[in-house]
Amino acid sequence: xxxxxxxxxxxxxLLKLPDIFQFLVPYVGVGGGVDAKEHVPLLPxxxxxxxxxAGIGTLFGLGLAITAxxxxxxxxxxxxxxxxxxxxxx
Amino acid sequence: MAQKDTVDYFGxxxxxxxxxxxxxxxxxxxxxxxxxxxxxxNGVLMGTAVLFxxxxxxxxxSLMRSFIHPRIRLPIFMLVISGWVTxxxxxxxxxxxxxxxxxxxxxxxxxxxxxxxxxxxxxxxKNKIVPSLFDGIGMGLGFLGALTIISFFREILGKGSxxxxxxxxxxxxxxxxxxxxxxxxxxxxxxxxxxxxxxxGSKSRETL
Amino acid sequence: xxFAKLFEIIIASSLINNFVFTRFLGLCIFFGVSRKMExxxxxxxxxxxxxxxxxxxxxxxxxxxxxxxxxTFLKIIIFIGIVAGFVQASDTIMRKISPGLYYKLGIYLxxxxxxxxxLAVPLISAGEHYSFIESIAFAxxxxxxxxxxxxxxxxxREKLELANIPAPFKxxxxxxxxxxxxxxxxxxxxxxxxx
Numbered sequence: 499x500x501x502x503x504x505x506x507x508x509x510x511x512l513l514k515l516p517d518i519f520q521f522l523v524p525y526v527g528v529g530g531g532v533d534a535k536e537h538v539p540l541l542p543x544x545x546x547x548x549x550x551x552a553g554i555g556t557l558f559g560l561g562l563a564i565t566a567x568x569x570x571x572x573x574x575x576x577x578x579x580x581x582x583x584x585x586x587x588x
Numbered sequence: 589m590a591q592k593d594t595v596d597y598f599g600x601x602x603x604x605x606x607x608x609x610x611x612x613x614x615x616x617x618x619x620x621x622x623x624x625x626x627x628x629x630n631g632v633l634m635g636t637a638v639l640f641x642x643x644x645x646x647x648x649x650s651l652m653r654s655f656i657h658p659r660i661r662l663p664i665f666m667l668v669i670s671g672w673v674t675x676x677x678x679x680x681x682x683x684x685x686x687x688x689x690x691x692x693x694x695x696x697x698x699x700x701x702x703x704x705x706x707x708x709x710x711x712x713x714k715n716k717i718v719p720s721l722f723d724g725i726g727m728g729l730g731f732l733g734a735l736t737i738i739s740f741f742r743e744i745l746g747k748g749s750x751x752x753x754x755x756x757x758x759x760x761x762x763x764x765x766x767x768x769x770x771x772x773x774x775x776x777x778x779x780x781x782x783x784x785x786x787x788x789g790s791k792s793r794e795t796l
Numbered sequence: 797x798x799f800a801k802l803f804e805i806i807i808a809s810s811l812i813n814n815f816v817f818t819r820f821l822g823l824c825i826f827f828g829v830s831r832k833m834e835x836x837x838x839x840x841x842x843x844x845x846x847x848x849x850x851x852x853x854x855x856x857x858x859x860x861x862x863x864x865x866x867x868t869f870l871k872i873i874i875f876i877g878i879v880a881g882f883v884q885a886s887d888t889i890m891r892k893i894s895p896g897l898y899y900k901l902g903i904y905l906x907x908x909x910x911x912x913x914x915l916a917v918p919l920i921s922a923g924e925h926y927s928f929i930e931s932i933a934f935a936x937x938x939x940x941x942x943x944x945x946x947x948x949x950x951x952x953r954e955k956l957e958l959a960n961i962p963a964p965f966k967x968x969x970x971x972x973x974x975x976x977x978x979x980x981x982x983x984x985x986x987x988x989x990x991x
Contacts, residue, residue, distance in 0.1 A: 569892035619912035775972030783964035
């Protein structure tokens with residue numbers, strides 16, 4: 499991001515355009531507000547995000563599936579079908 | 589053929605603004621709406637954020653509608669909506685920081701709007717991209733219009749100014765900018781819209 | 797353990813910054829459930845317990861995994877995921893273990909899951925860097941404030957059904973105006989504790 503900023507500022511200086519870069523890319527880092535940072539390392543952040551999301555998704559999915567299997571109660575399947583048709587978000 | 593399509597799209601937009609207006613007719617997603625309508629500027633910013641999220645979510649879900657399994661559609665919708673709300677939240681934190689300090693929490697709560705989820709399930713997951721785009725624009729514009737009306741009345745009656753520029757020297761009804769005034773404003777406006785609807789013959793919105 | 801700070805947080809989140817009357821959150825289920833007293837009480841119990849457990853889970857995941865790895869921008873997605881997963885799991889478990897409890901309180905679980913308050917409490921406690929006990933106290937205070945709001949509103953609305961209200965205002969608009977009057981009364985609490 500710092501390289502892009504430097505390149506764009508040089509180009510705008512050469513073309514004698516006003517510095518509109520400050521409106522295009524803000525300086526505040528990821529998160530805004532409370533935890534703003536000056537510089538963010540992109541590749542480790544991507545790795546951590548992907549691993550974390552995949553891990554949490556697998557964990558919750560497995561947990562819910564195991565819970566649904568172990569604590570299953572026999573219900574009439576017609577009730578489920580009727581509820582599925584009626585279930586609009588309220 | 590083109591004439592017929594254009595008339596249909598405008599019908600979708602008008603549907604979102606008048607017939608199925610989110611706040612006044614369906615009475616959904618009121619939670620953060622009353623909190624940010626202290627000033628006109630906050631109300632318009634919130635309405636723009638909701639318009640952006642609504643349009644983007646409609647487009648994304650309409651693009652993905654062919655390979656979402658019907659049993660897990662609600663978690664997928666929530667995931668898409670939270671992604672776009674995170675984008676909106678970070679954009680607003682970077683470009684409008686003084687407004688974000690006052691209403692940062694309510695922008696993040698767009699995720700829990702029932703109206704965006706309901707439109708995604710009822711419309712965007714069953715229609716093509718361009719109708720979903722126009723439907724999103726319609727609902728978003730309806731929301732923006734409703735927030736603008738509420739915040740216009742609250743600010744002009746409570747502080748005598750509009751967007752920071754003083755129009756009336758006195759403060760007519762200070763209660764309108766307090767939290768209680770928000771409830772009063774929405775209640776009176778809802779009753780007014782019910783009255784107009786009843787005068788035109790349609791059924792009024794009685795129960796929630 | 798500083799009980800003074802915890803007490804301050806509970807009073808602040810239940811009376812001064814009441815989630816319904818000052819922060820305008822949770823109106824979705826507030827107007828839907830507060831018509832009768834039994835549903836209001838059942839909803840408050842379910843709400844407080846779900847809120848405390850999901851705030852605890854969110855705090856654990858936020859502080860031990862997200863802050864060290866510096867991926868706090870995912871907090872909206874993760875908090876919604878935690879709440880939805882926990883509500884689903886407790887729905888399944890409660891149906892098997894205690895059907896009586898499920899029959900009385902189970903309907904409210906589905907209403908709580910995409911609610912404005914259930915997401916706001918972990919977000920606020922993440923933004924203000926509360927510790928574990930403080931965020932649980934915050935959740936407890938918000939549950940008590942919500943219960944207070946709903947019980948007051950339910951007792952008024954039961955009488956309001958029999959009153960003579962003009963036709964455009966029947967139902968939701970008059971409930972808004974009554975809530976505005978109660979919010980006006982709650983404004984008297986502001987400034988009680990200097991935060």
